[in-house]
Amino acid sequence: MPSCRSKEEPRVKGAPAYLSQALAPLADTAAWKAFAEAALRAxxxxxxxxxxxxxxLAVDLSTQAQSPELLEAGLALLAERDFGAWRERLLEGGIANCTENRAAWHTALRAEEPPGRVAGRVLAERDRVRAFVRHIDAQGRYDSVVHIGIGGSDWGPKLVVSALGYAGTRRQMRFVxxxxxxxxxxxxxxxxxxRTMVVVSSKSFNTTETLNNAQxxxxWLREAGIADPWEHVVAVTANAEAAKRMGVAPERIFTFWDWAGGRYSVWSAIGLPIALALGAEALDGLLQGAAAMDAHFAQAPLExxxxxxxxxxGLANRNVFGYASLNIAPYDARLVHLVPYLQQLEMESLGKSVDLHGQPVSVPTGPVVWGMPGxxxxxxxxxxxxxGPEGAPVDFIICREADHPYPEHHRLLVANCLAQRxxxxRGKPASTLETELAAKESDPERAAWLARHKAHPGGRPSTLIVLPRLTAHSxxxxxxxxxxxxxxxGVVWGINPFDQWGVEYGKVLATGIAEELAGKAPVGQRDPSTAHWVEAWRAAL
Known part of the structure; x- marks a missing residue:
């Protein structure tokens, strides 16, 4: 396991001992300057x-900036940022989440043979989930599942069930x-x-939204005359003791661990709703596809x-060409929940303004992620x-083959995707348009004027990601x-992509405001607007 500590540089005061000062601000490094210059010439x-x-998968980067010089500069930048050591730390369960002093070992959750340190626990819980699904299927007791969770506990299962269960699921699934x-x-x-099962998913099992919705x-179960509503409740959490205190039976509590971040947890028992909706084989296929990508990430030459x-x-687009956002355009109606899933993954991970040493970042970090299906x-x-004057890079995502019986629809879908890209x-300059319009317009000045309105600047980057078909594996x-x-x-920017302190701060403030709305005296001073609306709602609620 590579050490995080540099032998040459003293560590930053207050930072963990395994962090060093060896990582200079990105903008100050020769490797970054060379990368930026190469991107501009590409x-x-x-x-x-x-x-x-x-x-x-096929990932087409042809319309992004490219040149042999830029490729070499990118490899040099990765070396300067100690990427090899950080990748090893991630994949081997070292401390990748520095501010919370723990691993970010989601790859272990989907490995066919998990690493020895955690293999017993991961495989045992994986087997428990599958045995439970088999038992429920054999019982035939539940034909509906209400899944209660938020954020990482919700987006992953909801995305997979929606994408792979578009034509029907084994049970009616509701996500709250x-x-x-x-x-x-x-x-x-x-x-x-x-005939309804309630699945309560929360890593901490103290998430306000989830616990209130669970209550x-x-x-609802009690009011329906169900003598023991807990027989209908299942919990998925990293805090099994809290679930037990709530009343969930131990045999109906499925666990994962603090080294699996919420937005990376679909690979854990959080995937239980996927198996209930689509069968355990769908969950297995999902894990296998992710593990195949893990192997590629670990072994493929960097170029x-x-x-x-x-x-x-993405770094070139954000920091060299100045694009502040990234558009996700899945040309597949089944991937309607992919955009919010990636919004959380990217923006919660990369929306950071200080580096690992707590110093202000020297370049902008994660872009705004947005979009919808094409x-x-x-x-x-x-x-x-x-x-628009700014524009944004676009990730086009499409399947080579469709799963419906309408080939003309798929031809049109593919044609639209490729045409937009x-x-x-290419764009279309005003000069070309003016020539075309001159043949239709009797007034040359009007043709010139209209051409300026119709002109497309072009030169806007995109990536095309092609799946063979939309399967659990792909x-x-x-x-x-x-x-x-x-x-x-995150490694290149020198930030921690595995924490989310901004979210945590908002939760603390919400707790205090909720107490005030319930009648408690205010603690501390609020800004005039917040104070006004707290008082207005206190009188109404």
Whole structure:
């Protein structure tokens, strides 16, 4: 295991002993300056086909900045940022999450043969989940599942069930996350309590939204005359003791561990709803696809390593070309929940303003991630992508083969995806348009004027990610591709992609405001606007 401590440099005061000062601010390094200069000189016109193969996926980076010089500069930058040691630390269960002093070992959860230190626990819990699903299937007792969780406990299962269960699931699945009472009301509406299982998923098992929604579901079960509502409740958590104190039977508590971050937890027992909805084989396929991407990330040469090269492309777009956002455009209606899943993964991981030593970052970090499935996006925001002054890089995601019986639909879908990508790259200058319009317009001045309105600047970067088909395996590989991309960017930026202190601070403030709304005296001073609305709602609630 590589040490995090430099022999040459003293550590920052207050930082853990394994962090050193050897990592200079990114903008100050010669390697970064060389990378930025190479990016500015690189070809941005798709002069060379560049497609990387990874775990069954094809990642086409042809329309991103590319040149032999930029490739070499990227490899030098990774070496300067000690990427090899950080990757080893991640994959071998070292301290990758420095501020919380623990591993970020989600790769162990999906390995066919998990690392020895955790193999017994991971395999035992994996077997427990599958045995439970087999038992429930054999019983035939539940035809509905209400899954209660939020954030990482919700987005992963919801994405997979929606994507792979679009044509039907073994049981009716409802996902409840928001503390807005309309969410739990809709989640329970119309279900038969006697044939409904409630799955409560929370890593800490103290998440406000999840516990309040769980209490609502328990009341619903009791009010239906169910003598022991706990027979209908299952918990998935890293805090089994809290679940027991709540009342969940130990045999119905499935666990994972603090070294599996919430937004990386779909590979753990958090995936239970996937198995209940689609069968254990779907969950197994998801893990296998992610493990295949892990193997590629660990073993492929860096110049052909898809997550690494995707990350370097993103760094150039963010910090050299100045793009502040990244658009995700899955050309597959089944991937409707992919965008919010990736929003959490990228923005919660990379939305940091200090480096590992607590010093201000020297360049902007994670971009805003946004989007929706195509072709809907073409009728929503593609106008901005094509002609807005800023623009944004786009990740186009599509399947080579469809699973429906309408080949003409798939041809049109593919045609739209490729056309939008080509239009972003090529653009159409006003001079060409003016010539075309001159043949239709009698007034040359009007033709020139109209041409300026119709002109597309072009030169806008995109990546095309092609899945063979949308299967559990290919979806697992896709999610792991983005996980590793985010990790690489965190290493280069010198930030911790595995904590989320901004989210935690908001939770603390919300607790205090909730107490004030319930009638407790204010603690401390609030800004005038917050104080006004707390008082207004205190009188109404």
């Amino acid at each position: 070809d941005r016109g798709a002069g060379t086909l560049r497609v990387l193969e990874a775990a069954g 996350s928001n503390i807005d009472g309309h969410a739990i009301e809709a989640g329970l509406l119309g279900l038969d309590p006697r 609502c579901a328990l009341r 052909r390593n898809a997550p690494v090269q995707l990350a370097l492309t 072709t809907d996006g073409q009728h929503t925001f593609f106008q901005w992508l094509h002609q 080509e239009a972003l790259l 979806l697992g590989a896709l999610l792991a591709l983005y996980e590793h991309k985010v990790f690489v960017q």
